Amino acid sequence: MVNPSFYDLHVYSVPEGKNTIEEMASFSLRLGISGIAITNPSQSCQPERAQVFDDFEVFSGVEIRVDNPSRLHGMVGKYRKKTDVIVIRGGTENINRAAVENSNVDILSGFGSMKDNGLNHILARSASDNDVAIAFDLGEVVSQRGGRRVRTLSNFRKDLALVRKYDVPFILTSNAGSCYDLRAPRELIALAGLFGMTKEEAISGLSSTPECIISRNRPSKSYVFEGVEIVDSTDVFSDKGDEK
Amino acid sequence: MKVLPPTMRENKRYLAFELIAENMIGISRDDLIREIFSASGSLLGDLGSSECNIWLFAFDDNKGVISCERNHVSQTRAVMATITHVKGKRVLLHVLGVSGTVRGATKSI
Secondary structure (H helix, E strand, O other): OOOOOOEEEEEOOOOOOOOOHHHHHHHHHHHOOOEEEEEEEOOOOOOOOOEEEOOEEEEEEEEEOOOOHHHHHHHHHHHHOOOOEEEEEOOOHHHHHHHHOOOOOOEEEOOOOOOOOOOOHHHHHHHHHHOOEEEEEHHHHHHOOHHHHHHHHHHHHHHHHHHHHHOOOEEEEOOOOOHHHOOOHHHHHHHHHOOOOOHHHHHHHHOHHHHHHHHHHOOOOOEEEOOEEOOOHHHHHHOOOOOO | OOOOOHHHOOOEEEEEEEEEEHHHOOOOHHHHHHHHHHHHHHHOHHHHHHHHOOEEEEEEOOEEEEEEEHHHHHHHHHHHHOOOEEOOEEEEEEEEEEEOOHHHHHHOO
């Protein structure tokens, strides 16, 4: 089997985090991660440019923290063209709802527990329909202790059941604020195993789902808009009967 | 003392790891042991820790080998991932390789 490439699409750099992009990148590379997305909050700074180091990619991203759904849609529209990854910091019911209903949103993170307006079957179905990935923030499992960690793990367990039932895309992330918060892919897989995620699921959350998000937001030259693409005329005639 | 017959010995896995510490400071073996047991006690509890049987086999120059029960490698990795500080300094434990023998594990260091 070919070794998959692993991505962490929700990390911070200066000024939100403690380390520069270069430090985060060299640390990630050392841990065996192939790419990270710098998602600093929109109010603290401009989104970073995407960069490519030797065999490591830094994607541009933004985290949107708002408390008003109509502002959320405005912000998403503003950043969609500029960034590869748009993360919404959820928490309240109306923000979570607005995020999963906007197909321009890539990732919903920090959506809270099921008891206080967190992920439920309605949000899960919507997220699945609109291809909004939900983020399992494993940094919380790492940093918390005692009762709070118990609650986080049991929430993740419930969220995972919804993810499986409604086939919601999901990613695993360390949500690192400093380079010491980053975790190697296998460690993240082990942490996800704590709440019952299988190895295969975890690998898809670290590898194929992030790849999907990036490729969706970096369309090829022949892309016109959703569902319309310029194809080579020779391809059309060779793919007879293929409706897609 | 009689040596335990091979079939009755517990099966172990050895995890070679590197410890990346803030400002490249050296971490002492005792401090790391204390932190590992505190992390495993917190994450797995007494019962889980006893099943997992984590032990710091060797540690020198911020590289080391942790041994654990064969069927609990994933839990051991999770415990290692939850270690964030040793003596107030930020650290990161990065597993380099897993093997059934000490020699196999040290090859990856």
